[in-house]
Amino acid sequence: MYTIIVGGGQAGAYVASLLLAEKHQVMIIESRKERVEILLQSFPEEMVMLGSGTDPCVLESAGIMRANVVAAVTGTDETNLVVCSLARMEFNVPRIISRVNNPKNAWLYTPEMGVDIAINQADLMGHLIIEEMSLGDMMTLLRLRKGTYSLVEEKAHPDSAAIGKPLRELNLSPHCLLAAVIRKGELILPRGDTVLQPADEVLAVVLSSEKSQLAAVLGPKTGESGAGA
Numbered sequence: 227m228y229t230i231i232v233g234g235g236q237a238g239a240y241v242a243s244l245l246l247a248e249k250h251q252v253m254i255i256e257s258r259k260e261r262v263e264i265l266l267q268s269f270p271e272e273m274v275m276l277g278s279g280t281d282p283c284v285l286e287s288a289g290i291m292r293a294n295v296v297a298a299v300t301g302t303d304e305t306n307l308v309v310c311s312l313a314r315m316e317f318n319v320p321r322i323i324s325r326v327n328n329p330k331n332a333w334l335y336t337p338e339m340g341v342d343i344a345i346n347q348a349d350l351m352g353h354l355i356i357e358e359m360s361l362g363d364m365m366t367l368l369r370l371r372k373g374t375y376s377l378v379e380e381k382a383h384p385d386s387a388a389i390g391k392p393l394r395e396l397n398l399s400p401h402c403l404l405a406a407v408i409r410k411g412e413l414i415l416p417r418g419d420t421v422l423q424p425a426d427e428v429l430a431v432v433l434s435s436e437k438s439q440l441a442a443v444l445g446p447k448t449g450e451s452g453a454g455a
Contacts, residue, residue, distance in 0.1 A: 230255065230293045232279030232309045233300035234265050237325065241297060242269065253288045255279045280308045282316060290317045299325040307339055314340030369434070376434045377405070384424040385446040394418035401433035402440055 227250050231238045234256030242252045246269075254269065256262050257278045265274045277284035279298065290296065296313040298306035306324045313319040326332050326346040335344035368377040382388055388396050393404060393416055407414040408427040414420065422428070432440050 227251070227294040228289065228292055229253075229295040229297060230285070230288050230290055232296065232298045232306075233325075234258075234261050234274065235299070235301060238297075238299045239265060239268065241299065242273070255284060255288055280305060280312065282312060285312060285317065290319065293317075293319050295319070295321045295323065297323045297325075301327055303327050303331045303334070307334060307341075310335075310340035312340075366437075367429075370431070373434055375431055376437060377429065377431050378437060378440070379427060379429050380441060380444050382422045382424060382426045382428060382444050383446045386422075386444055387447050388422050388443055389424055390421060392419050392421055396443055398443060399433065399436045399439055401436055403431045405429045405431055 229245055229250060230253045231242055232255045234254045238254060238256070242254055245252050252273055253275060254265060254273060255275050255277055256265060257276070259276060262274055262276045275284065275288055277287070279285065279300070290313065293313075296309065296319045298309040298313075300306055300309075303326065306327075310322050310324050313322050321342055322340050323343045323345065324335055324341050326335055326344050329346055332344060332346050335341040335346075365379045366376050367379055369375070370377065398404070404416045406429040407416050407420065407422070408429070409423060428444060430440060
């Protein structure tokens with residue numbers, strides 16, 4: 227896949243390095259000459275372009291007509307939104323991702339503005355903190371379908387009502403799928419007759435709004451530390 231990254235700061239450079247490690251093609255557009263010189267110390271010359279991502283001519287020169295993804299990650303929301311609008315309305319790029327710098331501007335990052343995915347760092351951090359406080363030991367490993375579903379991991383509490391019961395007897399939501407159980411470092415594919423043991427690590431795909439229900443099933447029977455609310 228070919229990705230154009232508009233903004234060659236630390237965030238843009240890091241994203242580019244991750245994509246390169248996965249063997250994707252990348253072009254970084256950066257408007258600051260001094261930053262371009264720094265980027266050229268880590269990336270090949272053909273991967274870095276000096277110019278403004280809000281200039282359609284620059285985007286065309288970067289090969290936007292064949293881009294699969296455009297990521298606008300500059301430090302200015304106004305610039306990111308212009309890049310997204312151009313990428314969608316002028317060049318019809320299939321997938322457009324943008325960084326939100328000021329949380330107060332998040333409402334502007336809509337499909338009508340050309341944004342498929344808006345990454346609001348402050349909002350993500352706030353929700354992660356709330357999650358850690360409310361869901362005990364449950365850890366969110368991955369968000370799916372724009373956060374509608376989550377891949378989560380939690381250890382079965384020794385005092386959980388789930389211990390010693392076959393999985394088919396657990397009161398799990400129909401929107402929760404147990405994907406794996408890790409027991410003493412070994413992977414177990416869960417079946418209806420699989421019985422949970424204390425300290426089993428459970429991996430599940432669950433509707434994000436129902437994570438607390440799964441935490442309650444795997445947590446202690448009473449309101450002890452680690453119980454889900």
